[in-house]
Amino acid sequence: MEIAIGIILGCCALGAGLAMIAGIGPGIGEGDAVASACEAIGRQPECKSDVTTTMLMGCAIAETTGLYALVIAILLIFVAPNLLVDILVNTISAL
Amino acid sequence: MKSLKFKIIDIIYIVMMILPIAFAIVLQVLTKPVSEGISISGARIFFTIPMPIQDFIVSESQVNSALVIVSILFLCLYLTHGLKERIELKRQHFAELIVEKADGLVKDNMGEYFKGYSPFIIAIMALSAFSSLLSLFGLFAPTSDINIVGGWAILVFFLITYYKLKCGPLYYLKGFTEPVALLAPINFISEFATPVSMAFRHYGNVLSGSVISVLLGTALGGLSSMVLKWLPGFLADIPLFQIGIPAVLSIYFDVFSGLLQAFIFAMLTMMYVSGGFPIDEYNRRRLKKAQKALNNK
Numbered sequence: 085m086e087i088a089i090g091i092i093l094g095c096c097a098l099g100a101g102l103a104m105i106a107g108i109g110p111g112i113g114e115g116d117a118v119a120s121a122c123e124a125i126g127r128q129p130e131c132k133s134d135v136t137t138t139m140l141m142g143c144a145i146a147e148t149t150g151l152y153a154l155v156i157a158i159l160l161i162f163v164a165p166n167l168l169v170d171i172l173v174n175t176i177s178a179l
Numbered sequence: 180m181k182s183l184k185f186k187i188i189d190i191i192y193i194v195m196m197i198l199p200i201a202f203a204i205v206l207q208v209l210t211k212p213v214s215e216g217i218s219i220s221g222a223r224i225f226f227t228i229p230m231p232i233q234d235f236i237v238s239e240s241q242v243n244s245a246l247v248i249v250s251i252l253f254l255c256l257y258l259t260h261g262l263k264e265r266i267e268l269k270r271q272h273f274a275e276l277i278v279e280k281a282d283g284l285v286k287d288n289m290g291e292y293f294k295g296y297s298p299f300i301i302a303i304m305a306l307s308a309f310s311s312l313l314s315l316f317g318l319f320a321p322t323s324d325i326n327i328v329g330g331w332a333i334l335v336f337f338l339i340t341y342y343k344l345k346c347g348p349l350y351y352l353k354g355f356t357e358p359v360a361l362l363a364p365i366n367f368i369s370e371f372a373t374p375v376s377m378a379f380r381h382y383g384n385v386l387s388g389s390v391i392s393v394l395l396g397t398a399l400g401g402l403s404s405m406v407l408k409w410l411p412g413f414l415a416d417i418p419l420f421q422i423g424i425p426a427v428l429s430i431y432f433d434v435f436s437g438l439l440q441a442f443i444f445a446m447l448t449m450m451y452v453s454g455g456f457p458i459d460e461y462n463r464r465r466l467k468k469a470q471k472a473l474n475n476k
């Protein structure tokens with residue numbers, strides 16, 4: 085029983101960590117977007133406010149995939165262990 | 180000169196603006212259980228009302244969100260109190276600035292047809308911004324609960340679908356087969372991905388900020404008790420590192436991130452609603468209809 089609960093907790097933590105690998109993508113994407121925005125402002129400083137607004141919007145949209153991973157990681161850490169342990173205890177007591 | 184009645188109403192508005200926040204703080208102090216170490220929990224549930232299909236839950240996030248709405252209502256009443264054609268009060272400049280900015284933003288992003296949308300957009304922006312800023316008082320920010328933000332996203336989804344249906348259901352269904360009929364299932368999924376991604380974006384940003392703040396606060400507490408244990412007496416027990424350092428992160432996560440997410444949510448609402456509306460087709464059909472009516476006469 086203890087081993088089974090330990091495996092559940094450990095695998096939930098591992099899964100959360102693995103899910104956050106998806107953070108690489110938004111990091112690269114947002115860096116690229118900001119770099120291009122800096123270049124654009126350097127070339128045309130007069131359209132700074134427009135470029136900044138568009139960049140923030142683009143960053144927010146590029147962030148979405150990373151946030152999906154974050155939501156899954158948070159579910160795995162805070163919600164999944166209780167749920168899975170409950171299922172385990174119910175299954176064992178039913179046997 | 181301002182009359183006494185005017186001043187009394189002003190004071191009532193200001194008090195009613197602050198009162199909901201104070202009420203939320205008192206409620207938190209009274210109901211929050213004392214905890215030590217890392218405590219990351221969702222919204223506390225105050226009470227549940229039994230219902231036939233699903234129990235109706237009244238949670239902290241709902242109560243806080245309602246209190247924010249009351250607070251914003253009285254802020255608006257205060258700002259618009261005593262409007263004159265010839266400006267007498269400073270607050271009228273501020274109110275006019277907000278209205279002009281909102282009108283300009285909506286006109287720039289949504290076009291002429293949607294210019295009546297600025298109250299809705301500014302309302303959703305203000306609600307989102309003030310809800311996120313509630314965490315500055317140490318309260319539970321309603322935007323870090325998926326149920327609240329999901330509700331807004333569903334509202335926006337209905338708006339998008341309403342404007343997509345403006346040219347009739349057949350035209351709406353035909354939109355799914357663009358550019359090829361083979362892609363219809365993917366288009367169908369992406370239709371429902373819009374509200375999900377909007378809700379997750381807002382909620383994930385605010386929640387991740389609060390989780391990181393709690394983790395950093397706990398880590399700094401542990402670090403200070405480790406480093407400063409040579410201090411004499413009670414000084415060693417005070418987590419000195421926890422003073423000031425988390426405030427720097429709080430500026431980013433609570434203030435900047437919250438306001439940015441409010442702006443982005445409003446911008447995406449404008450873009451999706453105006454982008455989903457087939458304005459060329461709508462104008463063409465209206466023109467056709469008008470010509471037909473003219474011919475019949």
